Amino acid sequence: MHYLSTRGGIAPIGFADAVMMGLATDGGLLVPAEIPQLDAATLRAWSGLSFQDLALEVLTPFVGDEIPRADLRALIDRSYATFTHPEVTPVIKTGGQRILELFHGPTAAFKDVALQLLGNLFAYLLARDGSQLNIVGATSGDTGSAAIYGVRGKERIQIFILHPKGRVSPIQERQMTTVLDANVHNIAVQGTFDDAQRVVKSLFNDLPFKSAYRLGAVNSINWARILAQTVYYFYAWGRVSGGDPAQPVSFSVPTGNFGDVFAGYLARRMGLPIERLVIATNRNDILTRFVKTGVYAIEDRVHQTLSPAMDIQLASNFERYLYHLHDGDTAQVRALLGDLQDTGRLSVDPARHAQVQADFSAAAVSDPETLDQIRATFASSGYILCPHTAVGVRAAQDLPGCVCLATAHPAKFGEAVREAIGQEAPPPPSLLGLLEKESRCVELDATPEAIKGHLQSVLEVPT
Ligand SMILES: Cc1ncc(COP(=O)(O)O)c(C=O)c1O
Ligand SMILES: N[C@@H](CCOP(=O)(O)O)C(=O)O
Numbered sequence: 001m002h003y004l005s006t007r008g009g010i011a012p013i014g015f016a017d018a019v020m021m022g023l024a025t026d027g028g029l030l031v032p033a034e035i036p037q038l039d040a041a042t043l044r045a046w047s048g049l050s051f052q053d054l055a056l057e058v059l060t061p062f063v064g065d066e067i068p069r070a071d072l073r074a075l076i077d078r079s080y081a082t083f084t085h086p087e088v089t090p091v092i093k094t095g096g097q098r099i100l101e102l103f104h105g106p107t108a109a110f111k112d113v114a115l116q117l118l119g120n121l122f123a124y125l126l127a128r129d130g131s132q133l134n135i136v137g138a139t140s141g142d143t144g145s146a147a148i149y150g151v152r153g154k155e156r157i158q159i160f161i162l163h164p165k166g167r168v169s170p171i172q173e174r175q176m177t178t179v180l181d182a183n184v185h186n187i188a189v190q191g192t193f194d195d196a197q198r199v200v201k202s203l204f205n206d207l208p209f210k211s212a213y214r215l216g217a218v219n220s221i222n223w224a225r226i227l228a229q230t231v232y233y234f235y236a237w238g239r240v241s242g243g244d245p246a247q248p249v250s251f252s253v254p255t256g257n258f259g260d261v262f263a264g265y266l267a268r269r270m271g272l273p274i275e276r277l278v279i280a281t282n283r284n285d286i287l288t289r290f291v292k293t294g295v296y297a298i299e300d301r302v303h304q305t306l307s308p309a310m311d312i313q314l315a316s317n318f319e320r321y322l323y324h325l326h327d328g329d330t331a332q333v334r335a336l337l338g339d340l341q342d343t344g345r346l347s348v349d350p351a352r353h354a355q356v357q358a359d360f361s362a363a364a365v366s367d368p369e370t371l372d373q374i375r376a377t378f379a380s381s382g383y384i385l386c387p388h389t390a391v392g393v394r395a396a397q398d399l400p401g402c403v404c405l406a407t408a409h410p411a412k413f414g415e416a417v418r419e420a421i422g423q424e425a426p427p428p429p430s431l432l433g434l435l436e437k438e439s440r441c442v443e444l445d446a447t448p449e450a451i452k453g454h455l456q457s458v459l460e461v462p463t
Contacts, residue, residue: 001014001015001032001033001034001061001062001063001064002014002032002033003015003017003018003030003031003032003033003223004030004031004032004033004328005024005025005026005028005029005030005031005330006024006028006029006030006031006319006320006322006323006330006333007024007026007027007028007330007333007334007337008026008028008330008331008333008334009024009025009026009027009028009330010024010025010026010028012033013030014064014066015062015063015064015066015067016066016067016125018030018223018224019118019121019122019125019222019223019224020125020133020216022204022215022216022217022219022221022222023201023204023205023217023221025207025210027201027205028319028330028333029221029223029316029317029319029320029323030223031223031320031323031324032062032223035266035269035270036061036062036270037270037271038270038271038272039271040245043237043243043245043271043272043273044243044244044245046058046234046238046243047237047238047239047241047242047243048238048243049238050087051080051087051088051089051231051232051235052073052076052077052080052088054231054234054235054238055076055080055117055228055231056069056072056073056076058227058230058231058234059072059076059227059228059231060072062227067124071124075117075120075121075124076117078120079116079117079119079120080116082105082106082112082116083104083105083112083116084104084105084428085101085104088104088113088232088235089101089102089104089113089232089235089236090104090239091235091236091239091240091403094377094381094383095377095380095381095383096400097377097393097396097402097404098236098240098401098402098403098404099383099389099393099403099404099406100232100236100251100403100404100405100406101406102232102405102406102407103386103406103407103408103409105146105149106146106149106430107142107145107146107149107175107430108408108409108411108412108428108430108431109142109145109146109309109407109408109409109412110142110229110260110405110406110407110408111142111143111145111146111147112146112149112150113228113229113231113232114146114220114224114225114226114227114228114229115143115146115147115149115150115218115225116146116149116150117150117224117228118147118150118218118222118224118225118228119147119149119150119151119154119157120150121224122135122151122154122157122216123151123154123155123156123157126155126156126157127155127156131156131214132156132157132158132214133156133157133158133214133215133216134157134158134159134160134213134214134215134216134455134459135147135151135157135158135159135160135215135216135217135218136160136162136200136203136204136215136216136217136451136455137159137160137161137162137200137217137218137219138161138162138163138193138196138197138199138200138219139161139162139163139168139176139193139196140163140164140167140168140193140256140308140309140310140311140312141163141168141169141172141308141309141412142172142309142407142408142412143218143219143220144161144163144168144172144175144176144186145172145175145176145179147159147161147218148161148175148176148179148184148186149179150218151183151184151218152179152181152183152184153181153183154183157183157216158183158185158458158459159183159184159185159218160185160187160451160454160455160458161176161184161185161186161187162187162188162189162196162199162200162446162451163176163186163187163188163189163193163196164188164189164190164191164192164193164195164196164446165188165189165190165443167192167193167304167308167311168308168309169308169412169413169414169415170414170435171411171412171413171414171431171434171435172308172309172412174434174435174437174439175412175431175434176441177439177440177441178434178437178438178439180438180440185442185454185458186440186441186442187441187442187443187444187451187454188441188442188443188444189443189444189445189446189451190443190445190446191446192302192311193302193311193312194302194312194313194314195446196446197219197257197312197314197316198314198446199446199447199448199451200217200219200451201221201316202448203215203448203451203452204217204221206448206452209452213455213456213459219257219259219316220257220258220259220260220262220316220317221316221317225259226259226262226263226266226317226320227263227266229259229260229263230263230264230266230267230270233251233263233264233267233272233274234267234272236249236251236403237249237267237272237273237274240401240403241273245273246273247273248273248274248275249273249274249275249401249402249403250274250275250276250277250278250396250399250401250402250403251264251274251276251277251278251402251403251404251405252278252280252392252393252395252396252399252402252403252404252405253277253278253279253280253392253405254280254281254307254310254388254389254391254392254405254407255279255280255281255287255310255315256281256284256309256310256311256312256315257312257315257316257317258279258287258315258316258317258318258320258321259316259317260405260407261277261279261360262317262320262321264277265277265321265324265359265360269324276361276399276402277359277360277361278360278361278362278363278392278395278396278399278402279291279360279361279362279363279395280362280363280365280391280392280394280395280396281310281362281363281364281365281391282303282305282306282307282310282311282364282365282366282367282370282391283303283305283364283366283367284299284302284303284305284310284311284312284313285364286298286299286313286315287315287318287362288362288363288364289364290318290356290362291356291357291360291361291362292362293353294347294348294349294350294352294353294356295345295346295347296318296340296345296346296347297344297345298313298314298340298344298345299313305367305370305387306367306370306371306387306413306416306419307370307387307388307390307391307413307416309388309407309408310388310391319333319337321359322336322337325348325352325355325356325359326352336348361399362395363394363395365390365391365394365395369394370387370390370391370394370416370420371390371416371419371420372394372420373385373390373391373393373394374387374390374410374416374417374420374421375420375421377390377393378420378421384410384417384421384425385406385410386406386407386408386409386410386412386413386416386417386425387413387416387417388407388408388413389404389405389406389407389408389410392404392405392406392407409425409427409428409431410424410425411424411425411426411427411428411431412431442454
């Protein structure tokens with residue numbers, strides 16, 4: 001399998017190089033040159049597999065022969081041994097809803113599914129070629145801690161995570177800053193997640209700096225993130241459909257950076273019978289507006305909501321979708337991104353807009369509706385939703401049988417949950433005692449210069 005850039009500026013590369021490159025060196029995102037196609041017999045056979053066995057099958061065509069099968073299997077086993085649920089990502093039924101619980105990993109959010117694997121993958125590839133990696137990532141709350149837990153204490157890796165100061169939940173902040181391993185560096189920046197993400201991308205686009213400091217990516221710009229997240233769509237479909245390829249399943253996906261829902265889109269492009277794929281946004285509804293109008297238009301500001309991990313305007317994986325929507329025409333992708341840069345908006349033609357509406361449904365859910373959904377689900381079943389999950393459940397209210405992705409444990413968002421139902425969710429052991437622990441974090445401006453200066457002072461010389 002080879003990987004190309006959405007902007008057409010790199011020669012095809014293999015899986016390991018794609019994982020290490022993170023953002024493509026022409027500023028685009030890496031995508032597979034072709035999407036493997038599954039037949040009905042394969043879907044049926046995969047539907048009974050354990051999560052780990054399934055992950056091996058889903059990943060194999062994308063990895064190619066770059067990692068021996070036994071090694072890939074060992075990486076997968078090690079990555080999901082840290083999950084507390086034997087099924088890794090179980091589907092449960094509560095009231096009329098199906099919930100795909102993605103929060104049984106070490107940091108209680110769906111990011112663990114990909115970042116436990118990516119951490120082990122990085123360590124494996126670095127040990128193999130004897131090199132080092134300095135990871136730089138941005139977080140609106142969950143990627144940061146999941147990435148940190150994926151690589152803490154690992155040889156050959158340093159990790160620098162930028163989070164927007166005061167815009168992540170107190171638990172999320174402490175999950176990151178209480179990790180005191182010497183290779184972990186937390187940075188609080190003024191501004192929004194979009195500001196942090198912009199700085200990270202600008203460091204990756206500074207190719208001499210990226211190469212001298214061996215920068216690596218943990219955000220969903222890294223193809224391995226998308227790939228690993230694709231597995232649970234297959235898993236959930238198998239559990240719900242019983243493996244009957246004539247039984248499509250719908251999914252509702254709380255969306256911010258468009259990585260998770262893009263993983264679902266990839267699964268469907270591979271042949272997974274997905275009926276509706278719902279983009280569920282909060283008040284930051286640029287993607288919902290795009291699905292409804294065909295126009296992707298940036299608003300003047302990012303709104304702070306009760307689902308803070310989705311307080312994002314510039315959804316980085318949207319570029320991957322634009323690429324597929326335009327059948328891999330990189331010139332068109334570049335032209336559209338040029339429009340976005342110059343005018344703050346881009347639009348697709350009517351035929352493509354119709355395709356967007358065939359690919360996705362979308363709904364924006366307000367904070368009052370989010371609270372109302374947490375309340376209603378609790379009243380009807382005693383189940384507590386996190387505010388992000390509540391956005392997804394609300395967006396799917398007219399889709400009976402839809403699988404709603406539960407992207408975080410509700411105990412991570414105590415204030416919102418208490419506001420809704422007058423009590424907090426009992427925390428899993430991994431979230432206990434965080435507020436009392438020692439923490440470490442520096443505060444810096446959200447500028448490339450400030451972050452580069454910090455990296456240079458910590459790393460002293462390029463490693
Ligand atoms: C709890 C939670 N739900 C949903 C999302 C949105 O996922 P994505 O950015 O992949 O769209 C995030 C952040 O990414 C998150 O942390
Ligand atoms: N919501 C995310 C934002 C970063 O998204 P990513 O999936 O691209 O890493 C977070 O929790 O940090």
